[in-house]
Amino acid sequence: MQQQYGSEQQNLGQNIPQFNRGGHEIFEANEIIQCTINLLDNYTIYRPFVKDQELMGILDRQAAYIRTQYNLTVECFKSGLKPSQETEPYLIPQMKQPVYGIQPQSQPKKPAASQAEINDAAISTLMLNIVKPHASALARSATEVVNPVLRRVLASQSQNFVEMAYELFEYQNVRGYYQLPQLPGQDMHAMLNGFAPSMGGNQGMGMGQAH
DSSP states (O other), rough: HHHHHHHHHHHHHHHHHOOOOOOOHHHHHEEEEEHHHHHHHHHHHHHHGOOHHHHHHHHHHHHHHHHHHHHHHHHHHHHHSSSSSSSOOOOOOOOOOOOOOOOOOOOOOOOOOOGGOOOOHHHHHHHHHHHHHHHHHHHHTTTTSSSSHHHHHHHHHHHHHHHHHHHHHHHHHTTTTSSSSOOOOOHHHHHHHHOOOOOOOTTTTTTTTOO
């Protein structure tokens, strides 16, 4: 009986798949996938409040892209293998020149007292406030992932979420929702010229070696 039990255990062990990933990355991937679901759910909640057609286009375009990346991530997370499609870059249709400087606001900002006061400025801010940290979370998660496919998928998605965040910044900036102050010229010049190239590196690594 003991011999039979040992044989069954051995066969059971042979049937357990050997996944090429560590325990910590399972937790990280679960968290980042859940955060992506939350992001998509928030976009669904925001949509009825959007009035401006340009912002509606940004929301729908970003939601569609995020959904494809969610499906791609789930696929390679489950299989550990190369997904059926590549990570496509997120492209901003038309880049705008940033508007620099601070203009006085007609009314000071304050929290909305009711849903009727939720406007496009508030919605675009909410969108930006979840896309920006998601870009950071993707980069952080990628550094914890052993599986090479999943690691590269998360890392490449981080860059694309940076682009989505910039698109939302552009939308807000040209409308005065997100103002962009600059340093005085003298301060800017001092900061920009505060560093010099390194002249060291590997050039001296061989010094002292016998020839």
